[in-house]
Amino acid sequence: MSSSTADVAQHATPPTTPGPTPARRGALRRPPSWRRAQHRRPWLLLSPGLLLLAVLLGFPLVRVVQLSFQDYGLRELARGEDNYVGLENYREILTSSFLWQTVLPNTVGFAVVCVVLTMLVGTAVAVFLNTLPRTWRTLCLTAVMIAWAVPAVTGTYVYVWLFDPLNGLVSTVLTDVGLIDRGAVNWFAERFSFYAIATLNVVQHGFPFVAVTVLSGLMTVPRELYEAAQIDGASAWRRFRSLTVPILKPVFAVCTILSTIWDFKVFTQIYLMPGGNGGNPDVYNLGVWSYIESFAQGRYGMGSAIAVLLTVILLLITVVYMRTLFSEEEL
Amino acid sequence: MTGPAALPAVPATRTARRAAGRGLRSDETGGRRESRASTVAKVVGSIALVAFAVFPAYWMLTTALDADAATRGSRLVPTSLTGENFARVFTDGDFGRFILNSVVVATATVAISAVVSLLAAVAVARFRFRFRTAILVMILIVQMVPLEALVIPLFLQARTLQMLNSLLGLVIVYLAFSLPFAIWTLRGFVAAVPQEIEEAAYMDGASWGRMFRSVLLPLVAPGLVATSIFAFITAWNEFIFALTFMQDSELYTVSVGLRTFFGQNTNDWGAIMAASSIITVPVVVFFVLIQRRMTSGLASGAVKG
Amino acid sequence: MKRPITGVAAVSALALTLAACSSGGGGTDEETPGGDGADYAGETLTVWVMEGTNPDSDAFFDEVGAAFEEKTGATLDVQMQPWASAHDKFITSIAGGTVPDVAEVGTTWTPEFAEVGALVDLTDRIAEAGLDGDLVGGLQEAGTYDGGLYGMPWYAGVRAMIYNTEIFEAAGITEPPTSWDDLLAAVEAIKTSQPDVIPFPVSGDSQYGLYPWVWGAGGELAEQDGDTWASTIASPEAVEGIEFYTDLALEHGSSTAAATTWNEANALEAFQQGDVGMIVSGSWTPAKIEQDNPELFAKLGAFPFPGKDGDVAGSFLGGSHLGIFEESDNQDLAWEFVQMMSTGEFAQKWAEQSGYFSGQASLVEAQSEAADPLQQAFATQMLEGGRSLPVTPAFGKVQGAKTVETMLQSILSGSASAQEAAETAAASMDETFASAAG
Structure with missing residues (x-):
């Protein structure tokens, strides 16, 4: 999924995020009919958007919870009947060793590693870019943008091609230096190496968001501060620790939380790798498991329960996100 | 995937001063060695960064152009260039149709999303009414809802409404991806337009609708461009819904259509990479387009800080 | 709002166009009489x-x-x-x-x-x-x-065995194996005469390569018992077959470590490079070899899966x-x-x-x-040893869960014995059968 395309556009927003500009002043001078319209108009303007969001997000949210309490398969679908089984789906999921030994470790482990790496690489790149002269910075920034722009689908296929066991770049190089026999190692077959490739893919696609965001934060820090610190004799590392980190703490927090959300629900990058679309259960994460249960096995109730589990985890992270955000900005 | 609402404005100065006041009186020496070594480090670092960032895109494009793509192995530069892989994408595969489908879906998403989100943005930015804050919070929360987790109910809903195997069904779903972000972003742009300009239009006897078209719309146009590009890219890239909703291969979008080049035992990497390049190039162009806007935004931010 | 926003009109027009583009499930609802010569223009x-x-x-x-x-x-x-x-x-x-x-x-x-x-x-x-x-x-x-x-x-x-006649001749094998003992002898002969050749790779990611040995030993995958099915993959006969097949790799050095994760396509790829004595192959494969590698095709032989004691073993049809x-x-x-x-x-x-x-x-x-x-060997395999898998929707789910491949790989990688792995697989299958029935 285009995890972070949004954030490019976001930087086009005006740097100020002002509060509402209430029309109170004008309204007082206007005739009563205008005031009535004033009451109705916002709702009129909002109604198409709210309606769409209700149909596309509100109703499905209710429905997915409903389905998660049902044994809902192709038969129920054909007859249009409900088939409530209470908490059975949740019981099955939560007591299965598959969740605890495979899916959850895959999901959480992968997300944690990806977030840590994305933040490290992104921050390092941002700090580095900040030291570059203008022309060099623009050049590097364009390259970073390209990494960001490559769609998840095509990016994943490139990695599948790079690691193709027979003719891929990596396999060929390792064969040439005598480390492996051509075609003898299939990295997609084994869980650990599968996720190593997925991590590389996701980090390579995700670090630009962090780099660009942190860089924009870094550029708001007055240069004089660094110069003063330098005169005081602080080393580069010390300047980073004592100046950059505290100033950019909110930026780091937001980047971390957003990356966490994205990396938890990664679907495309896993599903499109060999074995990720059902061939190899060892590599499922929550999103893929939910999709396979429903659309490959026809167990929509079960799939919904897994989706609810994923949503709940993400909502918890969102709560943290909202808290961070609200402490920084008034609506 | 929806994007984040907005980054918190960094309260730079205050925090920074506090940090500066804290124990920076280190007595470490050797700060001022702006030497040749550091220049070399910057050059090497830049090259490494560019290589890391661009390599997959490079490999994609060069494989697409390689006359001997399947057995390319570790050749960094293709031995001979060819357009044959690209030609095969259109002759053997039905890729022209997939592109057309994607363009139709993305354009429709952009158009509807622009109208609906602009109206909503005006409502929350220009009017003060009951539940306004609640709606703003909701729009923010809604961006965090993982749409991937809603593919099951949306699929069943689309089935009931006969919207499967329909480009319109896909457009409607993509609105859910782009609307919250568009409303939130445009809200900032609308709010940034000074109230006085609107007042002046009313003074001249303009109706609200007239003011909207002649005054507000041109001023928020840059915001519309940004959100539209986002909506376009989202619709163009989206995979999971397109995969689930479109069973008729004549209605595939590009990201799903790409899968048709995978054979059972052998993969035609030349064609896959050629098709991938065709999908990727417009997105990269759009990104570079808004990068210019972005850097200017960064610059103004720096001045302000 | 006195004037309509023209954008809305444009959008609804677009929506109509889109709706027209969409297509429903089948054709029209029109009823047409059946039979020959009916006009469905x-x-x-x-x-x-x-x-x-x-x-x-x-x-x-x-x-x-x-x-x-x-x-x-x-x-x-x-x-x-x-x-x-x-x-x-x-x-x-x-x-x-x-x-x-x-x-x-x-x-x-x-x-x-x-x-x-x-x-x-x-x-x-x-x-x-x-x-x-x-x-x-x-x-x-x-x-x-x-x-x-x-x-x-x-x-x-149907699958049967294909072999490289050149390698067989160099090993002094004149007749294709027709029993397990013959097969072991052939593996030994190839190994001693041509140490660089992989006599018969045991592909861990291929369930269909295993079944002929289970069936060839008189074992079954599952048996129907009234409305439900029960796995028999851990029965003594079935385990004997599993053991024979995996021991080719573990005891007799017939395979290579890499084959643990091979599927049929990987095995074929290795075979096409000419360093493999024989592989499990589909009846549709020789046509592909003929196209890719005519030289090898000229050296191709085939024989049905040998049963334990010399009859044709079953192979999935x-x-x-x-x-x-x-x-x-x-x-x-x-x-x-x-x-x-x-x-x-x-x-x-x-x-x-x-x-x-x-x-x-x-x-x-x-x-x-x-x-x-070549085709005759496959035809013999099909007519004398064509077998079907347990005919129950639940077996599709067993396949979906890759239970058999998992079993095979755990034996080949040495993490479980044939008996242990078969028992794990049987338990997993029974679970699937039970949940499908309930």
Whole structure:
């Protein structure tokens, strides 16, 4: 999924995020009919958007919870009947060793590693870019943008091609230096190496968001501060620790939380790798498991329960996100 | 995937001063060695960064152009260039149709999303009414809802409404991806337009609708461009819904259509990479387009800080 | 708002255009009388066919389309589907009501789709057309669910062993192995005469490579007990077969460590490079080798899977049915198409071009008489040892869960003994059977 395309556009927003500009002043001078319209108009303007969001997000949210309490398969679908089984789906999921030994470790482990790496690489790149002269910075920034722009689908296929066991770049190089026999190692077959490739893919696609965001934060820090610190004799590392980190703490927090959300629900990058679309259960994460249960096995109730589990985890992270955000900005 | 609402404005100065006041009186020496070594480090670092960032895109494009793509192995530069892989994408595969489908879906998403989100943005930015804050919070929360987790109910809903195997069904779903972000972003742009300009239009006897078209719309146009590009890219890239909703291969979008080049035992990497390049190039162009806007935004931010 | 915002009008116009672009499930709702000579002019029959079976399927279906249009007046819309994603696609379109009129359905899937009411029971139509006496047994058995036949047998394939005659000759093997002892002797002979050659790789990611040894030892995968099934993969006979197959790798050095994760395609790839003595291979594979590597094709031999004591061991008889979907509005027209494809000229042509066997017993016999020795080995395998997997929708789920591959890989990697791994697999299968029944 285009995890972070949004954030490019976001930087086009005006740097100020002002509060509402209430029309109170004008309204007082206007005739009563205008005031009535004033009451109705916002709702009129909002109604198409709210309606769409209700149909596309509100109703499905209710429905997915409903389905998660049902044994809902192709038969129920054909007859249009409900088939409530209470908490059975949740019981099955939560007591299965598959969740605890495979899916959850895959999901959480992968997300944690990806977030840590994305933040490290992104921050390092941002700090580095900040030291570059203008022309060099623009050049590097364009390259970073390209990494960001490559769609998840095509990016994943490139990695599948790079690691193709027979003719891929990596396999060929390792064969040439005598480390492996051509075609003898299939990295997609084994869980650990599968996720190593997925991590590389996701980090390579995700670090630009962090780099660009942190860089924009870094550029708001007055240069004089660094110069003063330098005169005081602080080393580069010390300047980073004592100046950059505290100033950019909110930026780091937001980047971390957003990356966490994205990396938890990664679907495309896993599903499109060999074995990720059902061939190899060892590599499922929550999103893929939910999709396979429903659309490959026809167990929509079960799939919904897994989706609810994923949503709940993400909502918890969102709560943290909202808290961070609200402490920084008034609506 | 929806994007984040907005980054918190960094309260730079205050925090920074506090940090500066804290124990920076280190007595470490050797700060001022702006030497040749550091220049070399910057050059090497830049090259490494560019290589890391661009390599997959490079490999994609060069494989697409390689006359001997399947057995390319570790050749960094293709031995001979060819357009044959690209030609095969259109002759053997039905890729022209997939592109057309994607363009139709993305354009429709952009158009509807622009109208609906602009109206909503005006409502929350220009009017003060009951539940306004609640709606703003909701729009923010809604961006965090993982749409991937809603593919099951949306699929069943689309089935009931006969919207499967329909480009319109896909457009409607993509609105859910782009609307919250568009409303939130445009809200900032609308709010940034000074109230006085609107007042002046009313003074001249303009109706609200007239003011909207002649005054507000041109001023928020840059915001519309940004959100539209986002909506376009989202619709163009989206995979999971397109995969689930479109069973008729004549209605595939590009990201799903790409899968048709995978054979059972052998993969035609030349064609896959050629098709991938065709999908990727417009997105990269759009990104570079808004990068210019972005850097200017960064610059103004720096001045302000 | 005095003036309408023109954008809204534009958007709704766009929406209308989009709605017009969308297409529903089948053709029109118009009722048409069945029978020959009926005029279906203006109608379109949508058909899904699996990709890769016939190397030149475009030309084949152009021809079929022309003949079909001539006969019925209807247009044929054939959409090729890759095997890898086909099962999921079927499930999704059955759920969404977006199925085609007719589809090629893998034999193991037919009962699964029949169970959920997606496929039309063809028993009466097949009997009416007088086709019921001439169907290939294994395919008929696989397509039967609850007493009805839900898939018209179209084509079949079977796996047997292929070998490199050059390597066999260099090892002094004159006759292909016909028993387990023969096979072990052949492995030893190859190993001693040509140390660089992998005599017979044991591919860990291929369930169909294992079954012939289980069956060859007299074992079964599962047995039906009333309404439910019980796994028998941990029975002494089955374990003996599993042990023999995996011991080739673990005890007799017949394989290579890399093969632990190989599937058939990987094994074939290695075989094509000329350093492998023999592999498990589908009857459709020699045609591919002939195309890719004519030199190797000239050195190709084949023999049926040897049973433990010298008879032909069972081998999974795979293939495809043609199924008609319940949601199709044009079931009579669909049946016209199914008959055209599965009998007579086109059935024969399809079999010849694809290297498979026809679903009609009489055509298979004709094929095996005319064929070269290579095809004869496969025909013998099919007619004497063609077996089906447990015919229950639940077994499709066992396959989906890759239970057998997991078992095989855990033995080959040394993390479990054959007995232990078989018991784990049996427990997992039983769990699947139980949840499917309940």
